[in-house]
Amino acid sequence: MILKILLVAGVIYVVYIMFFKKKPSIKAQERKTTHTDKQDANELVQCQSCGVYVELDEAILSNAKYYCSTECADKG
Numbered sequence: 172m173i174l175k176i177l178l179v180a181g182v183i184y185v186v187y188i189m190f191f192k193k194k195p196s197i198k199a200q201e202r203k204t205t206h207t208d209k210q211d212a213n214e215l216v217q218c219q220s221c222g223v224y225v226e227l228d229e230a231i232l233s234n235a236k237y238y239c240s241t242e243c244a245d246k247g
Contacts, residue, residue: 220247 215224219236220243230237231244238244 218243220244 214227216227216230216237217224218230218239220238223239225237225239227237230239231241232238233244233247236247238247
């Protein structure tokens with residue numbers, strides 16, 4: 172009788188650990204980094220040559236300055 176109770180309690184504990192206890196997983200960490208990457212992608216920077224604002228992922232970095240196009244980078 173006691174053995175059955177211990178067995179049922181053990182099974183309930185294992186099910187609790189597997190389904191209800193939250194542990195940080197690799198996918199959760201990837202979602203956090205992806206979320207911050209999306210914020211950086213929407214950041215705007217100003218072209219050093221013409222003053223137009225462009226998104227950071229579309230800007231051209233040349234000589235530690237951001238430009239909106241290759242023509243502006245050649246001018247600067």
